[in-house]
Amino acid sequence: MTDWISLAAGQSYPSGTLYVVATPIGNLADLSLRALHVLGLVDAVACEDTRNTGQLLTRVGLHRPLLAVHEHNEREAAERINARLAAGERVAYVSDAGTPGISDPGARLVEAARAAGHAVVPLPGPSATVAALSVAGAMLDSGDGRFTFAGFLPPKARARADAIAALATLDHAWVVYEAPHRIADTLAALAAALPAGRRLLIGRELTKLFEEIKVLPVSEAPAWLAADPSRAKGEFVLVVEGASPAAADAGLPDARAQQVLGLLLAELPAKRGRQAGRRHHRRADGCAVSAGAGAARRGWRGRPSHGVSRRRGRRGRRWRSRRRGPGRAAWSAPRLSGSCAWWPPACAPCGPCAPAWRDCRPSRYRWRHRRRHRPHRRRLARAAAPAPLPRSATGAGFQPAWSRVR
Template sequence: MSEPGTLYVVATPIGNLGDITLRALETLKQVDAIAAEDTRHSVGLLRHFGISKPLIAVHEHNEQHSAEALLKRLQAGESIALVTDAGTPAVSDPGAVVVQAVRAAGLKVVPIPGASAVIAALSASGITQAGFCFEGFLPASGSQRRKRLESLKAVTVTLVLYEAPHRIVECVQDLLSVFGSERMLTVARELTKTFETIHTSHLAGAVDWLQADSNQQRGEFVLLIHPAPVEKQEGLDENTQRILKRLLQELPLKQAVALATDITGHKKNELYEAALAYKAAV
């Protein structure tokens, strides 16, 4: 049973309705009302699963006002589910203002996780480097978008973006101009839907691929900019060399190497060879 005075943040499918979780269905059936980004869209989802509940509109244009109204209902003892058109509320979608208000009032917020376009895209990308940075939607303005991308050039993990179909070509062209032609990009389009497409290429090739087929410019996009290749450093860095030399002044060679390995994280064999070279040079 749902708990009185509790807001449930419920993830819904991003395309395929079969991706809804059993817990999400049970929650939607038990709450007193459902707060939805677009009530017309959510009616179709609920009808598909035979659920009939009062719907409350909560979108980006009325979220502050809606948060106050929802808070009053929760304080009166109702339980409410918060949903968005697809995926998880409050993540590049309305909902964060509502959640913040409910938590600030000391009421309970319960996440009901489910399908995620970000995780779905990452899982099918084949990117082996750990970690990612989720940026969501970039600014719609070309100059502001490029400015934001310039600020993200230093990110060393996979950069994850959302993009709309009418801006996808311009966005990828901006990625090309900022990150360079050799940077790899995975385009994940219409995830879990009929025309799902996952395409990986260099950025220069991605622009050509999009422009060659207008069908590939339709739908909802997740863009994964792969991390830049890590350049392998030759030899030991200056700080490691300084530590090793100082330890060799005070300790026998094996002890100095063992301690330097613990301190710097470099491979023992590499430090041992360097230590032998330092000793021979003295």
């Protein structure tokens, strides 16, 4: 009888090396003899979850130091593992189930070890993607053996629908993972986005005791899942049949156009251009940009202001006037000089365009704070105002220079 352990031990396992070991996805018997030999050979085992890996090592009769390396500390843990590798130790990395780096942590650790000059050796083994594709039959053959692995779909409904729309035009099979608490929503989204005759393979609890594999039209998948509550339990692998070449060619441009249009609408709304011009008004050439775009200056209540407007105080007398600019005609003409000629050059806080500091902020900020800051500005204006001159000195209709906001 062949001594399989000796065959595994006959391989070279140099020191100072990171070994990426695939572990079973359900059935412990799927652990390879070579992986078992390496786990017993290494000086430490880096793992995604020390509890799960500790149980795995206990069941195979091994005891090794465990190092937690997950998605939240992968960069920091890589430094500690590189120090061990530099000291000549052998370190194995395993995920909770399957092959590390495939919808699991491990990619950053491998990159850090390689960047530090250490060797990285893979030990192949179980993978839920490959296991599902091996029983997909003609669904995989229709794309000449090609497939796309998309990992987990986004949890949000809109993002998930966009991801499915992008995958729906592929002319070959594509594979996604799904958790039990989202499988119903995902199957409903697939049924709504894909043609009714598109075939779907549902792999549930692969290699485990309650393993189930079902191939059916995508339109029937939600009803199949709802028929038995126990079908919503476990981990899922979904293999979706690719579109026919004619459908893929017909749908690809429209899908790409919709995707690009959605990105543009999300990143640059219609009002963003004029708001950006007002936001950068404090720059020396900001006035020219806003004027060229035809953006009107805004008044106290967010309304366009093109001249002199007056406000009345509590006692009904006119207490100041404010000049917001020379009017629409002057605004429409681009001014390429270094500053705005109609504003004093030494105003703070925005430089030459300082009196327009409210217009430099987004409109939502101006609307949110205008009522709260208005009493404060009135108190400052009254506190800074000198004593009023006698009426005989001012004359009828005279207005002191200090009462005008420049």
